Amino acid sequence: MALSVKPKPLAVCSVCQMPSVRREDLNHRCRSTFQGRRCYGTFKSGVTVLWDRCESCKGHGQVGTQPCAECHGFGWRP
Numbered sequence: 001m002a003l004s005v006k007p008k009p010l011a012v013c014s015v016c017q018m019p020s021v022r023r024e025d026l027n028h029r030c031r032s033t034f035q036g037r038r039c040y041g042t043f044k045s046g047v048t049v050l051w052d053r054c055e056s057c058k059g060h061g062q063v064g065t066q067p068c069a070e071c072h073g074f075g076w077r078p
């Protein structure tokens with residue numbers, strides 16, 4: 001199966017920069033946790049963000065059979 005480049009995320013956390021492809025995440029609290037604490041950021045629209053295609057996975061979101069650690073499997077980085 002050929003890997004395709006992922007579509008750009010729709011939202012991004014204002015604090016930790018975690019992307020999201022879920023439209024319903026917009027203006028909702030980020031789900032990321034760091035050292036047991038939940039991120040206090042909220043998801044903002046990713047439309048105005050200049051996304052860079054992840055160089056590690058070339059935008060495919062995975063390296064081999066593993067999700068890409070660089071971009072959290074999204075294929076793009078804010």
Ligand SMILES: [Zn+2]
Nearest residue numbers: 013016030039
């Ligand atoms: Zn966050």
Ligand SMILES: [Zn+2]
Nearest residue numbers: 054057068071
């Ligand atoms: Zn990547």
